[in-house]
């Protein structure tokens with residue numbers, strides 16, 4: 301038993317990371333896509349239903365330049381980066397050239413190793429994907445709950 305730090309309900313709570321902060325949340329609040337439980341690893345290919353919303357993870361559009369910049373910041377060449385994350389050099393070249401979109405497994409490895417963000421959580425709707433920036437401090441989980 302505990303108090304949910306998001307909605308204030310008293311009941312079963314779980315440790316979670318929300319927007320970079322460690323909090324305790326109830327099962328209702330935990331259904332939001334930007335809640336990450338500890339110690340479970342981030343499920344990159346998860347799909348979450350949030351009332352009428354659906355959030356899905358996608359690879360960012362500018363993945364190629366992010367990876368290239370991240371690699372150069374580390375002072376690595378294609379071969380060294382490939383070895384470091386156990387991939388083929390040709391894969392790194394193709395991804396950086398924008399010819400090949402990394403799958404989630406590769407994107408996660410690159411993101412962790414290069415300390416970059418390659419995966420974003422977007423709202424999926426009938427009109428297509430709509431970006432939601434969870435880092436925007438003006439948008440809180442409370443705001444998301446109010447949406448219909």
Ligand SMILES: [Zn+2]
Pocket residue numbers: 304305306307308309325326327328329330
């Ligand atoms: Zn709650």
